[in-house]
Amino acid sequence: MRKANQLVGATLAELGRNIKPGVTTLQLDKIAEEFIRDHGAVPTFKDFPNPFGGPFPASICTSINDVVVHGIPSDKVVLKDGDIVSIDCGTLLNGYNGDSAYTFGVGEVAPEVKQLLEVTKASLYIGIEQAVAGKHVGDIGAAIQDYCESYGYGVVRELTGHGIGREMHEAPQIPNYGSHGNGVMLKAGMCIAIEPMITMGERQIWMLPDRWSIVTRDHKPAAHFEHTIAIRKGKAEILSTFEEIENH
Template sequence: MRIFLKTEDEIDLMRQANRLVGRTLGELAKHIKPGVSTFQLDNIAEEFIRDNGALPAFKGFPNPFGDDFPASICTSVNEVVVHGIPDKKTVLRDGDIVSIDCGIVFAGYNGDSCYTFAVGEVAEDVKELLRVAKQSLYLGIDNAVAGKHIGDIGNAIQEYCEPKGYGIVRELTGHGIGRDMHEDPQVPNYGKYGSGLMLKSGMCLAIEPMVTMGNRSVGLMPDKWAIRTLDGKVAAHFEHTVTIRKGKAEILSSFEEIEKLESNIH
């Protein structure tokens, strides 16, 4: 395992990269409504990323099957947990949820964040899933401090979600991030308190709970990218990139623009 501690100059570049991810998700939030295709959202994201002097990190990203990801963002609708490929035939409908995962490369450093959006009016139980999944992200981040352990992050997420009847996907994890999108260590969303690697100042991690409405079992779809729940129930995915500090993690990405829009709608 090779873990790269970042200097303050590197963290500043990571901050800029992740803020741009936050602004991209904020831009997409303006367009998420019934009738919009995930293909349209992808075009908006790519144009915005490139206009701001960055590159979409996901485009051309390889998977173990030798297939390169064909788009700039992942758009995972309803029972798709992660890695949904945007296309013209997937049109958002009232009551859907869509997780948009966005990664960019800016000045040689990666930014990575995800937000699950409600499309129009969603059912109350789905709203509650989104609330719990988002809150679990922040509980995980509360444990991402120097001197604690990787297991503390996953334990906080698991202990919050599972007693409420939700599933925590085990096969996919958060990750270290920096010059590469996926660096060591892996950051599971479940775990035992006090277990795993000790966290040190200067580590940068992408923390990303994936929470299912039903069973936590997932499977790979025929496109060899998208991963969906086996029971067909919806799933939510929220992600922030953080840097480990003493006392409190610094969140490098941002949901601020999305939340501003959401509060105006409601």
């Protein structure tokens, strides 16, 4: 699990080095797929089944501005100065899954959008602080919700984090809202993906006709950060990493 997740972190860092105005999201997808396969892994998102339509056609999700998650890479979507792009990436390595996401700024991003990114990323770590053996899934969600709503942001309800292991999505679901002490009790050894999806405006979302992309109804920006972690009796161990992304 650790190796699969470290590879996701390295892939996101490789993409970060290529994110600039003028680049298409399909170019990023090609870089990601090549990088993942060169490291002996398989991109888990490629051909991932969809209950609403056809399988996912790419190796990463590229969600720009008001797209919350599941944006499909395209040669028609060109990054512009001031955009934000959330890249969600999954790998299957030696039978185990890695899953992580990071929202990048493209060129000069407006201060209020930068704050959305900072708060969303901080809320991920606030959620992780609650992810210890003996606590409950609701403790994670409540911590994320309280922090993000204190800034007036919306917390998406319909999409959640998840358990992860040999399958990319396993039980339990990990919502980004909730009540302390509610939900499944966390046990040492469980692996979960925590992924706040936070909107600058209202929390309501739509699905686009492509049957994948989820957008904010008010078309205000949304941010998305995700780590895969292992539950311990003390502090959780973060298996994925943003270190290389932030040091480049």
